Amino acid sequence: MTLIFIRMMRHYLASQKLLCVLFAVSILIEIGYAVAAPLSLKYLVDFAFVPKDAQMFILILSLLIIGSLFNIGAGASGDYTLAKLSGRLLHMLRTELFTHMQKQSLDFFVRYRVGDITTRFNSDLSTIERVIGATFPFGLKEGVTVIVGLCLLFSLEWRLALAVLLGSSLLFIGPRLLQQRAETASRTVKEAEADFAGTIDESLKGHKTIKGLHLQDLLLEKANMQIQSLFTLGLRKSIMNSLMERIPMTALMVINAIMIGFGGWLIFQDKLSIGEFVAFFTLFLSVGQSVFHLSFLIPNIIESGVSFERVNQVLEDRPAVAEADHPVDIPSISSHIRMDEVTFGYADGPDILKHASLYIPAGSFAAFVGPSGSGKSTALQLLQRFYDPRQGRVTIDDLDLKQISEKSLREQMGIVFQDTFLFNVTVKENIMLGNRNLTEVDMVAAAKAANMHETIMSWPQGYDTPILQEGASLSGGQRQRLSIARTLLRKPSILLLDEVTSALDPATEADINRTLEQLKGNTTIVSVTHRLSSIVHADLIFVYEDGQVVEVGSHEELLSREGLYREMWEKQAGFSLSQDGLHARVDVNRLGKIPIFEGMAQELLLHLTTLLTTETYERGHTIMREGDEGDKFYIIARGSVEVRKQLLDENRRVAVLQDGDHFGEIALLKNIPRTASIIAIEPTVLLSLRREWFLELTASYPQLLEVVERTIVNRMK
Numbered sequence: 001m002t003l004i005f006i007r008m009m010r011h012y013l014a015s016q017k018l019l020c021v022l023f024a025v026s027i028l029i030e031i032g033y034a035v036a037a038p039l040s041l042k043y044l045v046d047f048a049f050v051p052k053d054a055q056m057f058i059l060i061l062s063l064l065i066i067g068s069l070f071n072i073g074a075g076a077s078g079d080y081t082l083a084k085l086s087g088r089l090l091h092m093l094r095t096e097l098f099t100h101m102q103k104q105s106l107d108f109f110v111r112y113r114v115g116d117i118t119t120r121f122n123s124d125l126s127t128i129e130r131v132i133g134a135t136f137p138f139g140l141k142e143g144v145t146v147i148v149g150l151c152l153l154f155s156l157e158w159r160l161a162l163a164v165l166l167g168s169s170l171l172f173i174g175p176r177l178l179q180q181r182a183e184t185a186s187r188t189v190k191e192a193e194a195d196f197a198g199t200i201d202e203s204l205k206g207h208k209t210i211k212g213l214h215l216q217d218l219l220l221e222k223a224n225m226q227i228q229s230l231f232t233l234g235l236r237k238s239i240m241n242s243l244m245e246r247i248p249m250t251a252l253m254v255i256n257a258i259m260i261g262f263g264g265w266l267i268f269q270d271k272l273s274i275g276e277f278v279a280f281f282t283l284f285l286s287v288g289q290s291v292f293h294l295s296f297l298i299p300n301i302i303e304s305g306v307s308f309e310r311v312n313q314v315l316e317d318r319p320a321v322a323e324a325d326h327p328v329d330i331p332s333i334s335s336h337i338r339m340d341e342v343t344f345g346y347a348d349g350p351d352i353l354k355h356a357s358l359y360i361p362a363g364s365f366a367a368f369v370g371p372s373g374s375g376k377s378t379a380l381q382l383l384q385r386f387y388d389p390r391q392g393r394v395t396i397d398d399l400d401l402k403q404i405s406e407k408s409l410r411e412q413m414g415i416v417f418q419d420t421f422l423f424n425v426t427v428k429e430n431i432m433l434g435n436r437n438l439t440e441v442d443m444v445a446a447a448k449a450a451n452m453h454e455t456i457m458s459w460p461q462g463y464d465t466p467i468l469q470e471g472a473s474l475s476g477g478q479r480q481r482l483s484i485a486r487t488l489l490r491k492p493s494i495l496l497l498d499e500v501t502s503a504l505d506p507a508t509e510a511d512i513n514r515t516l517e518q519l520k521g522n523t524t525i526v527s528v529t530h531r532l533s534s535i536v537h538a539d540l541i542f543v544y545e546d547g548q549v550v551e552v553g554s555h556e557e558l559l560s561r562e563g564l565y566r567e568m569w570e571k572q573a574g575f576s577l578s579q580d581g582l583h584a585r586v587d588v589n590r591l592g593k594i595p596i597f598e599g600m601a602q603e604l605l606l607h608l609t610t611l612l613t614t615e616t617y618e619r620g621h622t623i624m625r626e627g628d629e630g631d632k633f634y635i636i637a638r639g640s641v642e643v644r645k646q647l648l649d650e651n652r653r654v655a656v657l658q659d660g661d662h663f664g665e666i667a668l669l670k671n672i673p674r675t676a677s678i679i680a681i682e683p684t685v686l687l688s689l690r691r692e693w694f695l696e697l698t699a700s701y702p703q704l705l706e707v708v709e710r711t712i713v714n715r716m717k
Ligand SMILES: Nc1ncnc2c1ncn2[C@@H]1O[C@H](COP(=O)(O)OP(=O)(O)OP(=O)(O)O)[C@@H](O)[C@H]1O
Pocket: 110, 346, 349, 352, 370, 371, 372, 373, 374, 375, 376, 377, 378, 379, 530, 656
């Protein structure tokens, strides 16, 4: 801890030499006065009071007054330089910490939770601020006062000073014995605080899921345990700290007794004058007071040690994706992208991409498709160099991404994520994002291309409308379109899109797809999507399966191959949606391909299509809850849902279902509790079939019940 503290202070103080010297001179004057004032008593008593020498009295008094004036001046200058020094130091530390965080690669934000980092910024930096601005300089002053004072005490009467010093050893042995435990207690409290902050953060960010899955009790139980542990650990820390404070006080009382007893004896033996004893006693009190102050500072310093350690830990965290020593800038032209035998996995986890290779020609529109979890988004993240591959390489215009400067890479690339983050500023500021080279005309053009201009203009404050709660005041589609607008505005030469149209209604999706089509040629576009209808015009479609690219080609080529792409296409085909996405239909042939309806007569299927009802769900909405009574069967016409199950004490995602998938078929036959929860992870349109309507149908066609029962039994085997 001490080492980290010294290293950090040296690092930050190196550029503040003048202020340091000024501060050192000021405190030296103050210390000089603090020890000289008690020493003057020796001369006052022995040379002025006892012989009643008025001249000597006036001389000593005048010197004391002059010294006091100097002391006041030094005090004021010390306070000023200290305020400036500590302010600058903290300014540097905050800036460095924040800048350092911006340079981190993605794994950093996975490793540290939001609560943990904010605690380091708030609580730890406040502790450091207190130490730099008060505890440390005060401690330094008191420490030097003690040393100089002790030297003077020795020069006054070495035997008495030795006795006092021996007694003083008690002051240091006691705290030393407890220091380790006090440090551990302080660290565990900080960790418990970070855990609790993490839970608060989780409960705020995930409130929809928590409510939806009725996890409040679970969360409350977790929070109660953390609060209880905060109490227990806090109590232990307080006890340790108060013990650390009490030990020096007790030691001081013992020393006092030694001094009066032994000092008195020396006076009786004529080995010490009264003036010397008074000076010794007063100086000792002054030194004792400094020691007493130091004893209060010890717990503070220990606590700050943990804070220094925690802040330093972040500062020493080197980005996993580091900039090359001599990075190269890439020109702003459309570029070709290559992945050569790339293998990659997150942190120490298994390989997610396995020897994946691909080539995307400059100016083309490429799409990554494949089942959920096959590695499409991961591949896109590698193209952005959010991570480096374990093996193989990713290149742009034959240049390894590791060689390219991050600035030029980000300038050439436009990225639209599935999760849009908006800042709490106006719409205009969210689109422009501080880029002074862009004009309002460009901004409006980009907003029009993203199909957002009309919506913005319909708001009373137009482009000056403030965004609240990071965009929670807007719909998912509006947030997504704003994010597309701000990316298009920058006219990137490579445009990477991760499920960007998933939150949009069919009409807006078609508009955005048209805009993207027009960018082809000048911009290389890579789009990750699970909705195949949006990429039928792509130049190249890469089909991922289990971390590998298993098929490549155009839509027509892939359809003719009868492979995974065709299978996925057939699953998604046969659904039609109204332009606003509020009404869905499925055609008879598609319905007949759902296993439980397989082999049914056309007439029956036709009847079934009339019984289907459209249901729409916003992202985060719980469609069904594990354990609830089930009375409907669902088909996903458009959207994406996650399947979650309570496994032991953990609520885990077990699958993701998308366009064309179905769930809840048992509910058509039996009234048994749902075996999993289903939550929409993007705006989702479902076709549902109620059990009572289905059973009514089976009354007229008993053979239907038999077919469905047989299929369900087979599926459950
Ligand atoms: N940050 C991460 N840390 C650890 N594992 C991750 C991380 N991100 C993704 N994964 C895992 O990597 C695998 C591939 O995920 P990825 O998001 O690339 O798949 P995907 O094909 O895009 O699927 P989806 O369409 O559902 O997003 C999954 O098993 C996922 O759980």
